[in-house]
Amino acid sequence: MGGAGGGEAELRETTSIGGGPRQAMTRAANPVGVDAEPVSSDSLTSTASSPGPSRPPRRTRWLGRLATVPYIAPLLISAVAVVVAPAAFGLSRSLFNWQPGTNSPFTGISNFKLLAESSTFHAILVNEGYYLLGLPIWTLLPLLIAVFLFTRVRVAGLVRMLIFLPVVVSPALLGIMFTPILAPEGLVNTTLQKTGLGGLARPWIDDPSLVKPTIILVLAWANVGLGVAIFTAALTSIQPDLLDAAAVNGAGSWQRIRYVIVPGIKRTLILWMTFQALGVFLWLFGLIYSLTAGGPGNSSASIDYDVFTNTISNGLFGVGAAESVYLLAMVILIAVAAWVIGRRWSHD
Amino acid sequence: MRTPYRRLMKSGSAVLATVLCAAAAASCGGSSGSHSQGHAGKKTLVVWQFWSGFAAGLQPLQKKLDAEFEAKYPQYTVNDVPISFTQMGTKLTAAIAAGTGPNIVSVFPGVAGAAYRNGLIPLQSYITASDRKNWRLLAEAAGPGGSILSIPWSEYGYFLYYNKKLFKKAGLNPNVAPTTWQQFIKDCQVLKSHGITALSGGFKDGYEWEWWAYPLLDQLMSPAVTKSWLDYNYPITSPVFQKVWSYIKALGPYYAKDAFGLTLYNDAYNNFYAGKAAMVLDAPLVSNVVASQKALGTANVGVFPVPRLPGSLYPPFVDAGPNSGWGITRWTTDTRGAWDYINFMEGAKAQNLMWSLGHIIPNNVQSVTPTSNPAIQSILTAIKNPVNHTIYVGFPVSVLAINERYAGEMITGRTSTSSVLKMMEQLRLQLRPKIVG
Numbered sequence: 167m168g169g170a171g172g173g174e175a176e177l178r179e180t181t182s183i184g185g186g187p188r189q190a191m192t193r194a195a196n197p198v199g200v201d202a203e204p205v206s207s208d209s210l211t212s213t214a215s216s217p218g219p220s221r222p223p224r225r226t227r228w229l230g231r232l233a234t235v236p237y238i239a240p241l242l243i244s245a246v247a248v249v250v251a252p253a254a255f256g257l258s259r260s261l262f263n264w265q266p267g268t269n270s271p272f273t274g275i276s277n278f279k280l281l282a283e284s285s286t287f288h289a290i291l292v293n294e295g296y297y298l299l300g301l302p303i304w305t306l307l308p309l310l311i312a313v314f315l316f317t318r319v320r321v322a323g324l325v326r327m328l329i330f331l332p333v334v335v336s337p338a339l340l341g342i343m344f345t346p347i348l349a350p351e352g353l354v355n356t357t358l359q360k361t362g363l364g365g366l367a368r369p370w371i372d373d374p375s376l377v378k379p380t381i382i383l384v385l386a387w388a389n390v391g392l393g394v395a396i397f398t399a400a401l402t403s404i405q406p407d408l409l410d411a412a413a414v415n416g417a418g419s420w421q422r423i424r425y426v427i428v429p430g431i432k433r434t435l436i437l438w439m440t441f442q443a444l445g446v447f448l449w450l451f452g453l454i455y456s457l458t459a460g461g462p463g464n465s466s467a468s469i470d471y472d473v474f475t476n477t478i479s480n481g482l483f484g485v486g487a488a489e490s491v492y493l494l495a496m497v498i499l500i501a502v503a504a505w506v507i508g509r510r511w512s513h514d
Numbered sequence: 515m516r517t518p519y520r521r522l523m524k525s526g527s528a529v530l531a532t533v534l535c536a537a538a539a540a541s542c543g544g545s546s547g548s549h550s551q552g553h554a555g556k557k558t559l560v561v562w563q564f565w566s567g568f569a570a571g572l573q574p575l576q577k578k579l580d581a582e583f584e585a586k587y588p589q590y591t592v593n594d595v596p597i598s599f600t601q602m603g604t605k606l607t608a609a610i611a612a613g614t615g616p617n618i619v620s621v622f623p624g625v626a627g628a629a630y631r632n633g634l635i636p637l638q639s640y641i642t643a644s645d646r647k648n649w650r651l652l653a654e655a656a657g658p659g660g661s662i663l664s665i666p667w668s669e670y671g672y673f674l675y676y677n678k679k680l681f682k683k684a685g686l687n688p689n690v691a692p693t694t695w696q697q698f699i700k701d702c703q704v705l706k707s708h709g710i711t712a713l714s715g716g717f718k719d720g721y722e723w724e725w726w727a728y729p730l731l732d733q734l735m736s737p738a739v740t741k742s743w744l745d746y747n748y749p750i751t752s753p754v755f756q757k758v759w760s761y762i763k764a765l766g767p768y769y770a771k772d773a774f775g776l777t778l779y780n781d782a783y784n785n786f787y788a789g790k791a792a793m794v795l796d797a798p799l800v801s802n803v804v805a806s807q808k809a810l811g812t813a814n815v816g817v818f819p820v821p822r823l824p825g826s827l828y829p830p831f832v833d834a835g836p837n838s839g840w841g842i843t844r845w846t847t848d849t850r851g852a853w854d855y856i857n858f859m860e861g862a863k864a865q866n867l868m869w870s871l872g873h874i875i876p877n878n879v880q881s882v883t884p885t886s887n888p889a890i891q892s893i894l895t896a897i898k899n900p901v902n903h904t905i906y907v908g909f910p911v912s913v914l915a916i917n918e919r920y921a922g923e924m925i926t927g928r929t930s931t932s933s934v935l936k937m938m939e940q941l942r943l944q945l946r947p948k949i950v951g
Binding site: 268 | 603604607608610611612613629630632633718772774775776844912915919920922923928929937940941944945947948
């Protein structure tokens with residue numbers, strides 16, 4: 167489906183680690199490494215003096231696309247049955263006082279209105295915004311560790327494996343694990359007291375002003391291993407001689423990160439940050455449920471936790487469905503914003 | 515389309531898939547459990563119960579009771595599923611949404627049970643005149659509209675246990691427990707002035723606050739107000755709630771400083787057993803009295819009812835009511851078998867076993883509760899006071915859950931009691947159509 171640019175980019179990616187004439191050619195065309203902005207098909211067609219390969223007629227292309235339908239049909243049908251249809255059902259139920267097992271009268275947008283006027287819902291939106299402040303930590307910490315391990319450590323594999331271990335702990339287990347650690351008389355405070363730092367002891371998850379920063383740090387600990395693994399994989403696509411050349415030209419560590427590494431792995435960075443941002447809305451439930459139960463008060467509740475509370479704990483299924491629609495809208499907004507930002511960054 | 519954009523589009527597709535999965539997950543309910551079904555010629559009764567999690571050692575008692583039932587009714591097998599109290603509401607709601615799950619379920623009576631009205635069958639037609647005569651607390655069982663969805667089973671009453679040694683250390687008479695609220699507060703002050711934590715408590719799980727609320731609200735709600743409350747017509751934002759919530763908040767200084775971050779289960783009890791505080795509030799389960807005596811010495815543990823508030827509308831009494839109840843789910847086809855199970859559990863034989871093996875106070879008037887323990891004897895005597903009553907069955911569990919979430923915040927003064935009561939009232943009104951119909 168792609169033109170010459172697409173093929174070139176894919177080929178470059180497959181040959182990026184090894185050497186050879188193809189790589190040399192790529193380097194010449196693309197000095198910042200393979201993960202950076204490749205030469206696009208549009209630019210090729212507009213600047214090349216000789217015409218590119220002839221494109222098949224539009225009708226043929228459509229027929230070609232139609233031919234792929236049987237191959238993806240099982241997946242499409244599954245996606246519709248398992249994902250799209252239940253989602254659409256949930257959307258429709260948000261307009262009812264949904265009471266499974268009995269009559270569910272149509273209530274229009276009253277569930278949405280109720281949430282829009284709810285101080286609890288407002289507090290939860292503030293919580294979500296606060297959690298998003300963790301993005302720089304969740305991104306920079308694994309990135310810096312990955313760079314450090316990539317360039318300076320002999321037993322990097324072992325260190326990476328150790329750092330990766332928390333990733334295999336499920337969020338719910340994570341919450342159970344950290345509850346006694348962060349309790350007022352838990353491991354953290356006891357250790358602080360025993361080392362003469364008792365003045366720093368705090369009710370980490372029992373004080374509304376501390377609970378969200380604490381959760382951000384717990385998430386940083388939990389996700390850093392995955393981030394390191396992903397960024398390390400991305401770093402392997404950067405030409406080592408580029409880093410060497412930068413060093414020879416006097417670039418310090420920070421400058422190499424800023425001007426060579428970050429541009430070289432920017433698509434990975436965008437994807438990582440997008441998923442971390444989505445995670446704030448979609449994947450906090452297990453941790454919140456087992457660590458704080460949304461408390462103190464609602465000060466750590468996330469929107470997915472509140473959907474659960476409204477739906478299952480309170481039995482307000484219609485309200486829960488409406489809240490999930492809000493959640494869906496927010497997630498789409500974030501996804502679109504990330505996509506737009508990613509596009510712009512790719513242009514830079 | 516240019517290549518990097520296509521890659522971003524691929525990323526976008528992954529993101530979109532995530533989004534759709536989120537929407538699907540948000541719209542789907544889960545369930546577990548099974549119906550009555552034939553199994554080697556026998557029918558299976560699936561029982562979800564939370565009561566055996568109330569104290570250590572109760573699960574063997576439940577198994578013993580199930581075995582006794584199976585011996586009496588050999589056509590049935592009991593599949594007993596212990597579920598924690600905190601999980602029961604969510605699991606039952608999910609089961610109701612799915613239309614499948616247990617046949618018999620632990621659920622509190624009154625409004626608390628009515629919150630699951632869509633999934634439980636009315637039981638009043640099963641109750642015989644003899645049952646009415648023998649089963650105490652049936653008066654508390656009816657929800658708004660008079661429907662009985664849960665049969666009360668076993669009794670509780672709110673009492674404070676106190677450490678006589680610590681009372682003596684503070685110069686208080688260890689044999690004279692406070693009977694009025696003023697005296698109680700004065701004793702707390704004396705204990706505090708001697709460096710003793712007066713009250714062992716934990717507000718993180720929130721139960722402590724509501725355990726104070728019931729026996730205090732009881733005293734200030736007139737019979738007419740109580741009826742209105744139990745009929746789901748009395749607002750939580752009314753002055754009596756505001757007043758009681760203020761009383762509880764005023765207890766804050768007599769707890770340990772970190773009580774807001776501790777739990778009632780089990781930090782509060784463990785600290786009391788360890789002699790770290792002078793008093794602890796409990797709704798026995800007499801087994802907690804036994805545990806206290808074991809930890810502190812039988813002679814060192816005293817028991818007294820929640821003191822009388824100024825302006826109490828009743829003669830001295832204790833807040834006492836059903837410790838739990840049994841309901842039958844709508845999808846149960848063999849309702850007769852399910853009722854036989856409840857009938858058996860309400861019977862004197864089963865309830866005598868409950869007392870002898872688990873120190874659970876029976877609600878069958880024909881059962882016997884032999885004991886030589888003076889503290890337990892005083893509880894059993896107080897429990898039978900005809901003035902006793904309770905209002906806790908007027909709370910939907912999910913409304914209480916709001917208070918539980920904010921209990922630590924209220925006791926520290928970080929959140930006002932009136933704002934929490936307002937939130938509770940908002941949810942109470944939202945739930946009205948579901949509970950009242």
